[in-house]
Amino acid sequence: MLSAQQVEEYIRQGLLCDYIKVHGDDGAHFEVLVVSPAFVGKSMVQQHQLVYAALGDKMRAEIHALSMKTLTTEAWASLRQDSLK
Amino acid sequence: MDIQAVIKNQVTNNPVVLYMKGTPKFPQCGFSNLATQILDACEVQYVAIDVLADQSIRDGIKVYSNWPTIPQLYINGEFIGGSDIMRAMYESGELQTLLNVAN
Numbered sequence: 001m002l003s004a005q006q007v008e009e010y011i012r013q014g015l016l017c018d019y020i021k022v023h024g025d026d027g028a029h030f031e032v033l034v035v036s037p038a039f040v041g042k043s044m045v046q047q048h049q050l051v052y053a054a055l056g057d058k059m060r061a062e063i064h065a066l067s068m069k070t071l072t073t074e075a076w077a078s079l080r081q082d083s084l085k
Numbered sequence: 086m087d088i089q090a091v092i093k094n095q096v097t098n099n100p101v102v103l104y105m106k107g108t109p110k111f112p113q114c115g116f117s118n119l120a121t122q123i124l125d126a127c128e129v130q131y132v133a134i135d136v137l138a139d140q141s142i143r144d145g146i147k148v149y150s151n152w153p154t155i156p157q158l159y160i161n162g163e164f165i166g167g168s169d170i171m172r173a174m175y176e177s178g179e180l181q182t183l184l185n186v187a188n
Contacts, residue, residue, distance in 0.1 A: 044166060044170050044173065044174075045152075045164065045165075045166050045170065048152075048166070048167070048169070048170065049151060049152065052152070052153050052154075059153045059154075060153055065114075065116060065154070066154070067116075067168075067169055068169050069169065
């Protein structure tokens with residue numbers, strides 16, 4: 001059964017991540033937060049496509065559902081700043 | 086007509102198209118359900134296409150948009166995103182703005 005840890009490793013193998021957190025323990029449904037410098041200047045659709053591309057065939061074969069939030073390194077930093085205020 | 090041409094016709098001949106699992110009355114998946122609820126909240130007319138009723142559409146739409154999951158929203162022929170993006174754009178008001186222009 002696919003674990004959140006494995007999903008994280010798959011994404012890390014295909015995409016440079018500053019931060020990644022994967023939730024989900026039923027083997028098929030996962031939630032992921034990905035922070036990557038590769039997202040700069042890209043639309044939300046393009047950012048999600050990069051994560052899907054990193055997962056490749058696993059997205060079709062093993063993962064039933066992936067709920068995703070993507071942030072650039074800069075957006076992530078300012079979000080963390082805000083949360084400290 | 087090949088399936089990519091069929092899909093292109095669907096998304097260009099209708100201003101708002103949602104590819105989903107099931108129907109707006111009987112969605113077969115939580116993400117598709119969320120997508121219909123968002124469009125209902127925006128009070129927009131849309132065409133819903135049940136991918137479970139046609140395997141060639143179900144496979145073809147993923148190729149068309151280079152997007153491996155359902156639901157998928159199209160406005161004026163342009164792929165907008167799946168349910169996560171729909172929710173983010175709904176919360177920011179961006180989706181309502183796009184839909185107002187489309188209708």
